[in-house]
Amino acid sequence: MPVVEPIGIVAERTTADGEELDAILITRQLEFALPYRLILGRRMLPAPEATIRSALAELLVRLHLAGFFWGDCSLSNALFRRDAGALSAYLVDAETGELHDRLSDGQRLHDIDIAEENLSGELYDLSAELERDVVDDPWEFAEDVRKRYEQLWAELTEEQVFAPGEGQKLEERLRRLNELGFDVEEVELVREGDQVRLKLHSKVVEPGHHRRRLLRLTGLDAQENQARVLLNDLTRYKTYLERTGDAPVSDAAAAGRWLSEIFEPTIASIPRELRGKRAAAEIFHEILEHRWFLSEQAGKDVGLEQAKKSYIEQVLRTAPDEKLPLV
Ligand SMILES: Nc1ncnc2c1ncn2[C@@H]1O[C@H](COP(=O)(O)OP(=O)(O)OP(=O)(O)O)[C@@H](O)[C@H]1O
Numbered sequence: 103m104p105v106v107e108p109i110g111i112v113a114e115r116t117t118a119d120g121e122e123l124d125a126i127l128i129t130r131q132l133e134f135a136l137p138y139r140l141i142l143g144r145r146m147l148p149a150p151e152a153t154i155r156s157a158l159a160e161l162l163v164r165l166h167l168a169g170f171f172w173g174d175c176s177l178s179n180a181l182f183r184r185d186a187g188a189l190s191a192y193l194v195d196a197e198t199g200e201l202h203d204r205l206s207d208g209q210r211l212h213d214i215d216i217a218e219e220n221l222s223g224e225l226y227d228l229s230a231e232l233e234r235d236v237v238d239d240p241w242e243f244a245e246d247v248r249k250r251y252e253q254l255w256a257e258l259t260e261e262q263v264f265a266p267g268e269g270q271k272l273e274e275r276l277r278r279l280n281e282l283g284f285d286v287e288e289v290e291l292v293r294e295g296d297q298v299r300l301k302l303h304s305k306v307v308e309p310g311h312h313r314r315r316l317l318r319l320t321g322l323d324a325q326e327n328q329a330r331v332l333l334n335d336l337t338r339y340k341t342y343l344e345r346t347g348d349a350p351v352s353d354a355a356a357a358g359r360w361l362s363e364i365f366e367p368t369i370a371s372i373p374r375e376l377r378g379k380r381a382a383a384e385i386f387h388e389i390l391e392h393r394w395f396l397s398e399q400a401g402k403d404v405g406l407e408q409a410k411k412s413y414i415e416q417v418l419r420t421a422p423d424e425k426l427p428l429v
């Protein structure tokens with residue numbers, strides 16, 4: 103789950119005159135996390151504004167799939183992390199949350215109503231405080247989070263009806279879910295006359311498709327979009343090995359070589375004082391983007407080594423340190 107990790111509780115707090123105080127929950131500081139003020143307060147956003155909307159929508163979907171009602175979704179109760187050019191969101195404040203076996207449509211929509219209200223309110227407040235617009239229209243922003251939520255929820259859980267001979271539709275649906283970053287543990291197919299109804303239960307739709315695959319193959323723990331980028335690079339490398347080597351290369355063997363010959367040396371050669379600026383997977387993604395950019399300009403592939411050197415000087419050296427942005 104994309105939530106901060108609890109590490110302790112300070113309970114039974116009393117003042118000197120015996121008055122009881124609320125307990126305090128202590129959570130581990132989430133590294134490379136950007137609070138919304140650091141994102142929207144900048145004139146140059148660290149990622150397109152639409153990715154903040156998608157990140158919040160996806161966080162709500164993931165919580166709801168697990169049966170978790172948040173009850174206070176807001177910008178300040180979430181944290182954002184760079185995720186391969188986009189952002190992903192984490193829940194920080196679950197004080198109002200309730201864990202159910204599954205959520206009814208009414209509970210889900212109630213949670214989204216609360217989110218819409220909170221988000222637009224916070225955006226108006228932030229605009230007033232900074233004396234400038236932080237988004238075009240706070241209400242449109244909040245409504246768009248709802249739309250993105252509804253669309254993703256439907257893609258993941260909507261029933262589908264097809265004719266018995268159309269088995270490929272099941273394949274297509276499952277592939278689409280994988281592309282969106284979700285795995286389905288189990289599907290239910292119900293025969294109704296000359297039709298088949300495909301049911302996907304929210305409890306068996308699991309996020310983290312690419313993340314799990316990357317972890318299994320390489321031991322690297324990244325976020326979903328980063329994992330997608332790293333896996334693509336790994337596939338490219340495997341194709342290269344197959345073309346130039348003599349034996350067919352298994353996924354596991356190719357992954358081992360990619361890790362020790364490409365990923366690790368690239369990250370290890372980043373000057374130590376610059377490594378705190380971004381998570382390793384994000385640095386790797388940015389180098390690949392930079393390589394694409396330089397290659398476009400040069401009209402030929404400039405290669406990983408040159409792209410890395412240029413990226414360190416042109417991009418990373420001047421970027422703000424984001425490991426612990428609030429400390
Ligand atoms: N584990 C964490 N890692 C990094 N930052 C965190 C973490 N937990 C909380 N924060 C930061 O602290 C802020 C406040 O956290 P939280 O919402 O849990 O406190 P709160 O007492 O409920 O405050 P508020 O009343 O403003 O909601 C968050 O918006 C976030 O920026």
Ligand SMILES: [Mg+2]
Nearest residue numbers: 178179194195
């Ligand atoms: Mg809070």
